[in-house]
Amino acid sequence: MANANPSAGHGGARGANKLPDLRELSHAELAGVLGELGAPAFRVKQVEEWLARPEVQGFDAMTNLPKDLREKLAERYTLSSMALAATRVSKDGSRKYLVRCASDGTYVECVGLPSAGRLSVCVSTQAGCAMGCSFCATGRAGLTRSLSAREIADQVGVVRADFGLRVSSVVFMGQGEPFANYDATLAALRILNAPGPETIGARHLTVSTCGIIPRIRQFSKEPEQFTLAISLHSAVQATRNALMPAVRKYPLTRLHEVLGEYAERTHRRPTYEFAPIEGVNDTNPEVDALVDFCAGTLCHVNLIHLNELEGSPLKPSAASRVRGIQARLERAGVETTIREPRGQDIEAACGQLRQRLEGLGF
Numbered sequence: 001m002a003n004a005n006p007s008a009g010h011g012g013a014r015g016a017n018k019l020p021d022l023r024e025l026s027h028a029e030l031a032g033v034l035g036e037l038g039a040p041a042f043r044v045k046q047v048e049e050w051l052a053r054p055e056v057q058g059f060d061a062m063t064n065l066p067k068d069l070r071e072k073l074a075e076r077y078t079l080s081s082m083a084l085a086a087t088r089v090s091k092d093g094s095r096k097y098l099v100r101c102a103s104d105g106t107y108v109e110c111v112g113l114p115s116a117g118r119l120s121v122c123v124s125t126q127a128g129c130a131m132g133c134s135f136c137a138t139g140r141a142g143l144t145r146s147l148s149a150r151e152i153a154d155q156v157g158v159v160r161a162d163f164g165l166r167v168s169s170v171v172f173m174g175q176g177e178p179f180a181n182y183d184a185t186l187a188a189l190r191i192l193n194a195p196g197p198e199t200i201g202a203r204h205l206t207v208s209t210c211g212i213i214p215r216i217r218q219f220s221k222e223p224e225q226f227t228l229a230i231s232l233h234s235a236v237q238a239t240r241n242a243l244m245p246a247v248r249k250y251p252l253t254r255l256h257e258v259l260g261e262y263a264e265r266t267h268r269r270p271t272y273e274f275a276p277i278e279g280v281n282d283t284n285p286e287v288d289a290l291v292d293f294c295a296g297t298l299c300h301v302n303l304i305h306l307n308e309l310e311g312s313p314l315k316p317s318a319a320s321r322v323r324g325i326q327a328r329l330e331r332a333g334v335e336t337t338i339r340e341p342r343g344q345d346i347e348a349a350c351g352q353l354r355q356r357l358e359g360l361g362f
């Protein structure tokens, strides 16, 4: 999760497309449209395969459809949910993308993270974010709007097309709080998990939330094995309230309870994201509370690097302190990983997805 204020400077694009976007139709709606146009049922699958490729921006590219069907579709629909606006490449190989929503010109960001022949993608679920976490660049600018399912899923296609690699996993950790846009997030997960040549297994699709308890419950009842990450960042209520003010109404005691229910119901292990911050959540009492929160439960802790924001007093803990926290958790039997920061030079790392639209020098 992380990011932006996209509205300034590009409002002129709003309303530019008068025709509806074919990519926004559900499977049933698409089948209905093609049926009305006299196309046989097998065309639905063919069209869906084209729609899943964001580099396909026009009906002429759908070469296995008859010309008259392509023309009829072009008269009634547009074909673009997301267009690539700009790319930044990190010296560590990760790439950050600025993508533009065709419907209204809103910009969001996504990131591609290649590693040993595998490609992970981090997508945004909202343009901006209303949660206001104090360590996050996205939270500073507020929420512009939530994205549609197709706008979320198409970010994966943009990254796939640029790398020319199969996408092995997707994390919903870009701009926005996915569970504040639950229905579109779930529909995007299902688009990405749908059978096909580019399908991504449910266990490789991870949603990260600040801890919106009713939605965690709802998520645990979904039939697919999608995975869950929680932005925890402190197991001390007062500290967490200060770092993540929007979730103070979901106290840690209830969060702990509902995560226990989640693990029991799904037999899956939630991941807790924890960014050690010097003097804030890395003190001995804080680490004791973190150990108490995790010990004896099904979970995995990711210690992630805090990326400093301009003008913020929050600083990342020293590497030796982070290793100390890991050792303390592991002594209590809690599996813990220290995640290497990536994409820092292009501001693509967690909390850094902040749009800079001036000249697209984002």
Ligand code: SF4
Residues within 6 Å of the ligand: 001, 002, 003, 129, 130, 131, 132, 133, 136, 137, 138, 139, 140, 174, 175, 176, 177, 210, 231, 351
């Ligand atoms: S870290 Fe907080 S403010 Fe930033 S995108 Fe995630 S939920 Fe929003």
